[in-house]
Amino acid sequence: MPAFCRFCRDSFPLVLIMAAIYQAAYRRAALFCRSHSTYVKKMRYLNKLKEDDSLCRQAQTSGTFYLFHNLSPFLRKVEEKYLIPQLSAAEMKRILEKFKETEQWIEKSVLIGCSDEHVPHFALDLGALERSVIEAELKGSFTDLRKALFVVDEDSSSLLASAQALLRWHDSHQYCSKTGQPTQKNVAGSKRVCHASGITYYPQMSPVVIILVSDGSRCLLARQPSFPQGMYTALSGFCDIGEAVEETARREVAEEVGLEVESLWYSASQHWPFPSSCLMIACHALVRGQQLEISMNSLELEEARWFGLEEVMEGLKREPKSAKQDNGNFLPWFPPKQAIAHQLINEWVKQQTS
Ligand SMILES: NC(=O)C1=CN([C@@H]2O[C@H](COP(=O)(O)OP(=O)(O)OC[C@H]3O[C@@H](n4cnc5c(N)ncnc54)[C@H](O)[C@@H]3O)[C@@H](O)[C@H]2O)C=CC1
Ligand SMILES: [Mg+2]
Numbered sequence: 001m002p003a004f005c006r007f008c009r010d011s012f013p014l015v016l017i018m019a020a021i022y023q024a025a026y027r028r029a030a031l032f033c034r035s036h037s038t039y040v041k042k043m044r045y046l047n048k049l050k051e052d053d054s055l056c057r058q059a060q061t062s063g064t065f066y067l068f069h070n071l072s073p074f075l076r077k078v079e080e081k082y083l084i085p086q087l088s089a090a091e092m093k094r095i096l097e098k099f100k101e102t103e104q105w106i107e108k109s110v111l112i113g114c115s116d117e118h119v120p121h122f123a124l125d126l127g128a129l130e131r132s133v134i135e136a137e138l139k140g141s142f143t144d145l146r147k148a149l150f151v152v153d154e155d156s157s158s159l160l161a162s163a164q165a166l167l168r169w170h171d172s173h174q175y176c177s178k179t180g181q182p183t184q185k186n187v188a189g190s191k192r193v194c195h196a197s198g199i200t201y202y203p204q205m206s207p208v209v210i211i212l213v214s215d216g217s218r219c220l221l222a223r224q225p226s227f228p229q230g231m232y233t234a235l236s237g238f239c240d241i242g243e244a245v246e247e248t249a250r251r252e253v254a255e256e257v258g259l260e261v262e263s264l265w266y267s268a269s270q271h272w273p274f275p276s277s278c279l280m281i282a283c284h285a286l287v288r289g290q291q292l293e294i295s296m297n298s299l300e301l302e303e304a305r306w307f308g309l310e311e312v313m314e315g316l317k318r319e320p321k322s323a324k325q326d327n328g329n330f331l332p333w334f335p336p337k338q339a340i341a342h343q344l345i346n347e348w349v350k351q352q353t354s
Helices: 016-020 024-031 037-052 055-061 089-100 102-110 131-138 145-151 154-171 245-257 307-319 339-354
Strands: 064-069 070-078 082-083 112-113 120-125 206-214 217-224 235-238 263-272 278-286 303-307
Touching: 024 055, 024 235, 037 055, 037 235, 055 102, 055 120, 055 278, 064 089, 064 131, 064 154, 064 278, 070 131, 070 145, 070 154, 089 102, 089 131, 102 120, 120 154, 145 154, 154 307, 206 245, 206 339, 235 245, 245 263, 245 278, 263 339, 278 339, 307 339
Parallel strands: 064 120, 206 278
Antiparallel strands: 064 070, 070 082, 112 120, 206 217, 206 235, 217 303, 263 278
């Protein structure tokens, strides 16, 4: 039975081995001790690349590149699957030479991760080059992110979302908001600096709280006028400056549907790239022992109502395509599984049925 870390050869104390066995986590624990796991090494390597420009410049020569065109990711359809091609530095050079562009372009790329073997991954937006030429050359197409996220697998969709968010942030932070002078990105793209003022800008996300309100046996779902027909989701709202998550949740529920939250518990969080990089903080909330009549804010919402368990379970199974009825009305359906709203609704169903 191996009881040594693969990297430092330190043996594990017996108590740790026993604990690992009992937690059924033995396989992983036996290969790496905590400070030498693949994950830790990977995170430390990425951190070094962010801090060290020359190391990162060197990494660009052995890295792989995900391409975007005006923030739309490049996808290739192989049989029924959509894949995200990763180009080597040599392939990038070949493409850029075709456009008589220099390799200086590579410097515009941003670091978005690395493999377990420390092959760094970069994202690069080729928006200034002719889209159709790149598509023909690489046999694929630049696809709107709203479509791309829902046709690739789950890991790829979160990678695409964060890569696009970082590229978007750089595109819109090219000037210092204090001096108006151009800002310069570090090689990894983890920050931009204004050399005139000395201000460093870091990529940002806007925190949004998403709240699935329940009265114990029903849950509250709502529609904004801009939603596709028939789609309902949980309430949500941006955090005001200085607010805690709990305060935002209480305020948004009061503002949007006129109810008071009695208790609130955290579920999970998700980066969401629309409209531009939100950190979605998902919570369940209970409103009980008070008036349960909804007083909807019609400036923000088109409809808000209570849904029973059965209606929610049917809505979860319904495809948007099959929501339209013969009379032109739409049956309710909910956001797809990639959206954290879906997870909240699923969790609520589990709570009700367990
Ligand atoms: N991933 C998911 O499951 C879901 C994601 N969302 C996302 O949550 C976000 C916020 O939801 P809403 O209910 O519309 O928010 P909201 O209820 O706070 O209303 C939006 C309004 O807030 C104002 N606002 C305040 N701070 C803002 C900021 N930093 N950026 C943009 N607008 C700001 C603007 O006037 C805007 O029109 C949306 O971008 C939406 O895409 C919403 C529901 C589900
Ligand atoms: Mg809202």
